[in-house]
Structure formats: structure tokens, C-alpha cells
Amino acid sequence: MxxxxxxxxxxxxxxxxxxxxxxxxxxxxxxxxxxxxxxxxxxxxxxxxxxxxxxxxxxxxxxxxxxxxxxxxxxxxxxxxxxxxxxxxxxxxxxxxxxxxxxxxxxxxxxxxxxxxxxxxxxxxxxxxxxxxxxxxxxxxxxxxxxxxxxxxxxxxxxxxxxxxxxxxxxxxxxxxxxxxxxxxxxxxxxxxxxxxxxxxxxxxxxxxLRSVSVGELVHQLGAEVLCRPDRLDLMVESLKIGAMNVNSALEYFRKGRNMAIVTGGDRADIQLAALETSTQCLILTGHMPPSPTILSRAEDLEIPILSVDLDTLTTVEIVDRAFGQVRxxxxxxxxxxxxxxxxxxxxxxxxxxxxxxxxxxx
Structure with missing residues (x-):
């Protein structure tokens, strides 16, 4: 037996x-x-x-x-x-x-x-x-x-x-x-x-x-539309930054981060461009405004997904924070x-x- x-x-x-x-x-x-x-x-x-x-x-x-x-x-x-x-x-x-x-x-x-x-x-x-x-x-x-x-x-x-x-x-x-x-x-x-x-x-x-979340998981949690590089949703996001200041302050702020998701308004092309030149894994644009062709082209070249959400900044940040808190x-x-x-x-x-x-x- x-x-x-x-x-x-x-x-x-x-x-x-x-x-x-x-x-x-x-x-x-x-x-x-x-x-x-x-x-x-x-x-x-x-x-x-x-x-x-x-x-x-x-x-x-x-x-x-x-x-x-x-x-x-x-x-x-x-x-x-x-x-x-x-x-x-x-x-x-x-x-x-x-x-x-x-x-x-x-x-x-x-x-x-x-x-x-x-x-x-x-x-x-x-x-x-x-x-x-x-x-x-x-x-x-x-x-x-x-x-x-x-x-x-x-x-x-x-x-x-x-x-x-x-x-x-x-x-x-x-x-x-x-x-x-x-x-x-x-x-x-x-x-x-x-x-x-x-x-x-x-x-x-x-x-x-281990505390990071994939861009794909953020897309799922936010119900986001992927505007470019849907092939890079496997990128891992370790931190969240909000781009709501002037561009010089934003650049200094972003340079301190690593593997970031950056939340900013769809009308802030200056912030979006600054974010793309730092350690950014994805841009999350609020306000349901499409980025300019220049931003999309640059993001394509750098292989950085851009997400568009039909949410305000506060709600977006809360959802992303919750995703970090429930990492799998x-x-x-x-x-x-x-x-x-x-x-x-x-x-x-x-x-x-x-x-x-x-x-x-x-x-």
C-alpha cells in the first residue's frame, strides 16, 4: 500500500x-x-x-x-x-x-x-x-x-x-x-x-x-485604448509619476524615476515629449484627447506604448496605485x-x- x-x-x-x-x-x-x-x-x-x-x-x-x-x-x-x-x-x-x-x-x-x-x-x-x-x-x-x-x-x-x-x-x-x-x-x-x-x-x-505591473495589466485595469506599440504591453512598470507641472520641472522630476508610467493630459505635448526621453514604460493620457502625430511617431520609434483613458487624473492614479498594491x-x-x-x-x-x-x- x-x-x-x-x-x-x-x-x-x-x-x-x-x-x-x-x-x-x-x-x-x-x-x-x-x-x-x-x-x-x-x-x-x-x-x-x-x-x-x-x-x-x-x-x-x-x-x-x-x-x-x-x-x-x-x-x-x-x-x-x-x-x-x-x-x-x-x-x-x-x-x-x-x-x-x-x-x-x-x-x-x-x-x-x-x-x-x-x-x-x-x-x-x-x-x-x-x-x-x-x-x-x-x-x-x-x-x-x-x-x-x-x-x-x-x-x-x-x-x-x-x-x-x-x-x-x-x-x-x-x-x-x-x-x-x-x-x-x-x-x-x-x-x-x-x-x-x-x-x-x-x-x-x-x-x-516583483512590485511592478505590466503595461498590459494597466490597460486591463484602466479600460484603456492602446494608441501605439500594442506589441510592447509586456513592459514592466515600477513607479507612477504625474506630469502636471512646467516642462523644465517635469524633466528633472522624470529623470529621478525608473521604469515609469506617466499620467498626463492629452493636450500636454511638452510633458509627453519630456517623458519619452526618460525611463518611461508607458504614457497614460487623460481627457480623451489624442496626442500629436509627432508624439506618436516618437513613441513608435522608442517602443513606448501610449494609452488613452476616458478618466480624470485622480481616478486614473487611484486605479494604477491599486494595481501596484495587488501585484501578482x-x-x-x-x-x-x-x-x-x-x-x-x-x-x-x-x-x-x-x-x-x-x-x-x-x-
């Missing part, structure tokens, strides 16, 4: 902490060590509803493709988390025992480790008994938690998670640590957490590329970056020891 696979539950203290990045980097290392892995996300939170009544979990699709997982190692979504499923649950028309269904996640054969991705926060999914603490307790699963570093108060959320999860919290990864904070995290925060029974499995520095990893260049970072900064051998897995024995 084949031995059952070990399972590991990956959670996060808040949404967009870097959970998918942790799984992607970890899975890549495990595969390189010869382990056979399976992956599943019981609660679907990144849903594509292109087919009516058949929501697809985009993160699961992406993870399966990126890690080259065969179908039998991609576990089914148990529940799409949307208004319809929530309504059915709170009105009592859905009485499904989701924890019972979850048992299938711990019983696949022919794999060494099942990576189970929790929802966005520790609380999300509680209505369906599928929050991370509920799954960990019901199935006796070890948990690795990822938390984004915003300040030294990251210890608060990790101490709270330890109180919720107890001994099932196997370790944590602290993500997005600014370079000037790394020494403090290593010398003060990490020892503090260890004294409180929290193992730190990785400290990931901030990375501008679906670009190949980001996949490569996170794999390199995890290989350097994540203690994969320590994790394997804690799980009782021997990579040599599984090859």
Missing part, C-alpha cells in the same frame, strides 16, 4: 503578502531536489468567470503551468469565494461539510508533498470552515506563514498568528524587507521571534521588479526573479528536516 503524502498549508497574515511567491519559489526548490509535489487551493479567490457558472482559479492554472504539474497533481478547487456562494451559505441553502471534502487534499498517491494554499488572510474562509486555522486543526497540518514587512510591528501579526495556530505554525517567511531595515530584522526581530517559538525560514528583501506573479520575468530570491534567502533544507522529508531518498 503506498504511503500517503505529507502536506503543508501555506497561509498569510494579510492579502497580497507574497503567498504565491513563497509557494512558487518553494515548489521550484523542492522539484530541483527531486521531490514530487502536488498543489491545490481549496478556496478560489482569483476567479476568472469567462465560462458562465464555471469559475476558474487563475492562480491554480498559473501554478500548474509554471511548475509543469500533471493533472493528477493539481487538486480541485472546493469552493469559489464569491457573493453567490457566500449568500447560499449564510441563508442556509449550502450546508456542505467542506472539511470532509478537504480530506481528498491529504490523500493523493505518488507524491512526496502536497502544498495547500490558504485564502488571503487567516480569517478568510471561516464561514465555510476553510480558514487556515480551521484547516490546520481539522487535518493536523503544519503551517508556513508569509507576512509582508511594513514596520517592526510585523511581530504583532506573527505573535497573533502563533496564538491562533499554536504548534502547527512551523515557520514564517518575512517578505518585502527594505534594504535599510534588513539588519534590524536579522539582528533584532528574528531572534525575538525565535525566543517566542516562531521559526524564521526566510527573509526576502524588497524587489522593485503571472509574468515569466517575475517567476525567474522569485525563484532566484527564494534559492538565496529561504531555508529549504531546514523545512525538509522539519517535515521529515529526505530529498535524497525521494529521487
Amino acid at each position: 503506498p504511503k500517503s503524502a505529507k502536506s503543508l498549508l501555506i497561509g498569510s497574515s494579510e492579502a497580497y503578502s507574497g503567498k504565491s511567491a513563497l509557494i512558487l519559489g518553494m515548489a521550484h526548490q523542492l522539484q530541483q531536489k527531486g521531490l514530487k509535489i502536488a498543489y491545490g487551493k481549496p478556496i478560489g479567490t482569483c476567479l476568472s468567470e469567462n465560462v458562465p457558472n464555471q469559475p476558474i482559479e487563475e492562480d491554480v492554472q498559473f501554478m500548474a503551468q509554471t511548475l509543469n504539474l500533471p493533472d493528477e497533481r493539481v487538486l480541485p478547487m472546493l469552493l469559489p469565494l464569491n457573493e453567490a456562494t457566500i449568500c447560499r451559505r449564510i441563508t442556509g441553502s449550502d450546508t456542505t461539510n467542506y472539511q470532509q471534502r478537504l480530506q481528498s487534499y491529504t490523500t493523493p498517491t505518488g507524491v512526496d508533498l502536497v502544498l495547500i494554499e490558504g485564502a488571503g488572510t487567516l480569517e478568510e474562509g471561516k464561514l465555510f470552515d476553510l480558514a487556515v486555522p480551521q484547516m490546520a486543526q481539522a487535518l493536523d497540518l503544519p503551517v508556513v506563514l508569509v507576512s509582508r514587512f511594513r514596520s517592526a510591528l510585523v511581530v504583532d501579526s506573527l505573535l497573533a498568528a502563533k496564538a491562533r495556530l499554536g504548534d502547527q505554525l512551523m515557520g514564517v517567511l518575512i517578505n518585502d524587507i527594505p534594504p535599510d531595515q534588513m539588519a534590524i530584522v536579522e539582528s533584532q526581530i528574528q531572534p525575538f521571534l525565535l525566543r517566542h517559538g516562531i521559526e524564521v525560514l526566510g527573509l526576502l528583501p524588497s524587489n522593485d521588479l 506573479l503571472h509574468e515569466p520575468i517575475k517567476v525567474q526573479a522569485i525563484q532566484q530570491m527564494m534559492a538565496k534567502h529561504f531555508k529549504i533544507d531546514q523545512l525538509l528536516t522539519m517535515l521529515g522529508l529526505d530529498p535524497v531518498a525521494t529521487v
Whole structure:
């Protein structure tokens, strides 16, 4: 009778902490060590509803493709988390025992480790008994938690998670640590957490590329019209600038930026030209005014897309800011970056020891 696979539950203290990045980097290392892995996300939170009544979990699709997982190692979504499923649950028309269904996640054969991705926060999914603490307790699963570093108060959320999860919290990864904070995290925060029974499995520095968004994603979020270079929507945007000053000030301002999206009025040809001569990945023109042929020609030559939006500047900036705050990893260049970072900064051998897995024995 084949031995059952070990399972590991990956959670996060808040949404967009870097959970998918942790799984992607970890899975890549495990595969390189010869382990056979399976992956599943019981609660679907990144849903594509292109087919009516058949929501697809985009993160699961992406993870399966990126890690080259065969179908039998991609576990089914148990529940799409949307208004319809929530309504059915709170009105009592859905009485499904989701924890019972979850048992299938711990019983696949022919794999060494099942990576189970929790929802966005520790609380999300509680209505369906599928929050991370509920799954960990019901199935006796070890948990690795990822938390984004915003300040030294990251210890608060990790101490709270330890109180919720107890001994099932196997370790944590602290993500997005600014370079000037790394020494403090290593010398003060990490020892503090260890004294409180929290193992730190990785400290990931901030990375501008990982926080960037593609021009194509901005087109999607803004509902923008692409006026030129639709072939360059794969360019990555790391920062946002607003061009609303005189041209001399704008040029000095733009030169301080790198890989920018610049928002300016469609009637500001002087600002547009200045932007094209700096590290600009796309121009976003508001006011629904077309740029001059000179601007379009120059942008074509420099391979810089120009987007036109039927929005005011404030709304445009808010949408782009939100896109930066909800960055995902679906670009190949980001996949490569996170794999390199995890290989350097994540203690994969320590994790394997804690799980009782021997990579040599599984090859």
C-alpha cells in the first residue's frame, strides 16, 4: 500500500503578502531536489468567470503551468469565494461539510508533498470552515506563514498568528524587507521571534521588479485604448509619476524615476515629449484627447506604448496605485526573479528536516 503524502498549508497574515511567491519559489526548490509535489487551493479567490457558472482559479492554472504539474497533481478547487456562494451559505441553502471534502487534499498517491494554499488572510474562509486555522486543526497540518514587512510591528501579526495556530505554525517567511531595515530584522526581530517559538525560514528583501505591473495589466485595469506599440504591453512598470507641472520641472522630476508610467493630459505635448526621453514604460493620457502625430511617431520609434483613458487624473492614479498594491506573479520575468530570491534567502533544507522529508531518498 503506498504511503500517503505529507502536506503543508501555506497561509498569510494579510492579502497580497507574497503567498504565491513563497509557494512558487518553494515548489521550484523542492522539484530541483527531486521531490514530487502536488498543489491545490481549496478556496478560489482569483476567479476568472469567462465560462458562465464555471469559475476558474487563475492562480491554480498559473501554478500548474509554471511548475509543469500533471493533472493528477493539481487538486480541485472546493469552493469559489464569491457573493453567490457566500449568500447560499449564510441563508442556509449550502450546508456542505467542506472539511470532509478537504480530506481528498491529504490523500493523493505518488507524491512526496502536497502544498495547500490558504485564502488571503487567516480569517478568510471561516464561514465555510476553510480558514487556515480551521484547516490546520481539522487535518493536523503544519503551517508556513508569509507576512509582508511594513514596520517592526510585523511581530504583532506573527505573535497573533502563533496564538491562533499554536504548534502547527512551523515557520514564517518575512517578505518585502527594505534594504535599510534588513539588519534590524536579522539582528533584532528574528531572534525575538525565535525566543517566542516562531521559526524564521526566510527573509526576502524588497524587489522593485516583483512590485511592478505590466503595461498590459494597466490597460486591463484602466479600460484603456492602446494608441501605439500594442506589441510592447509586456513592459514592466515600477513607479507612477504625474506630469502636471512646467516642462523644465517635469524633466528633472522624470529623470529621478525608473521604469515609469506617466499620467498626463492629452493636450500636454511638452510633458509627453519630456517623458519619452526618460525611463518611461508607458504614457497614460487623460481627457480623451489624442496626442500629436509627432508624439506618436516618437513613441513608435522608442517602443513606448501610449494609452488613452476616458478618466480624470485622480481616478486614473487611484486605479494604477491599486494595481501596484495587488501585484501578482503571472509574468515569466517575475517567476525567474522569485525563484532566484527564494534559492538565496529561504531555508529549504531546514523545512525538509522539519517535515521529515529526505530529498535524497525521494529521487
